[in-house]
Amino acid sequence: MKLITRETDYAVRALVFIAKEKKRIVSVTELVKALKIPRPFLRKLLQVLNREGVLRSYKGNKGGFLLARSASNIFLTDLMKIFQGPLELNECIFKKKICPNRGDCILRNKVGSIERRVISELGNIAINNLL
């Protein structure tokens, strides 16, 4: 039972590091040294974050990354969506239509209400809350 995968976790750490450096461009080399994340893996993550508009990248020598928006506007749920897909705790059965009684499944309703609360709490956590 894992709410946050390693990809998301690494992304958070990298973003926190970059946020702390304020407006200074930060390279993967620095991040690898500080965070001890496998280099090619981290590169992949950062490229995704760039594509998704969370980071802004600068190519070439002395290049690297900056936050594309303010740290208070990058939420944990944003990262989870990017790396883990839609936020659903109970996709397993519902999605695959195995469930013979989707509508009135009590279990699903109960889990669903817990899900909504978890998501709303996670939605309150932004990068600036983690500095």
Next chain:
Amino acid sequence: MKLITRETDYAVRALVFIAKEKKRIVSVTELVKALKIPRPFLRKLLQVLNREGVLRSYKGNKGGFLLARSASNIFLTDLMKIFQGPLELNECIFKKKICPNRGDCILRNKVGSIERRVISELGNIAINNLL
């Protein structure tokens, strides 16, 4: 992000079905017909539930399963522990000691507090709440 695996979900359905039959012994054959779960997979699950003291089994012709304890005393968290291991939402990093700052990791603390609430809510759900 999946709170409940298919194994747990199937187990819940089977237990709910058995609970509804009161004290009548229920065979896998009946369960398969009613719940449309792959037979060998369901058998495996029920054998586990028997070993774990959730079900009681009766061998031989006309054999099958009964609840080993009252439906109000079989909790969703019991099944999750059996099929999904210890209830931790954030095992990923902490466990593997990748995290350079275990103690004061803000992310982990935040997720941890959400985790505790989820577990306590799940702990309130028993089989008899799902009939």
Next chain:
DNA sequence: GACAAATGATACTTTTATAGTATCATTTAA
């Protein structure tokens, strides 16, 4: 007692998601 219908035990295979690697092309400051 024979037999059919059940569970017990156990090992195996398949599928999916996660985690990580490798490589070549392109950009850019010095």
Next chain:
DNA sequence: TTAAATGATACTATAAAAGTATCATTTGTC
């Protein structure tokens, strides 16, 4: 010009989840 960076993309490895197969044993019923 060159070294140090990112972009794009394809590949591999590992682990967890889901599902299958098989043989042994038990037991009610004819």
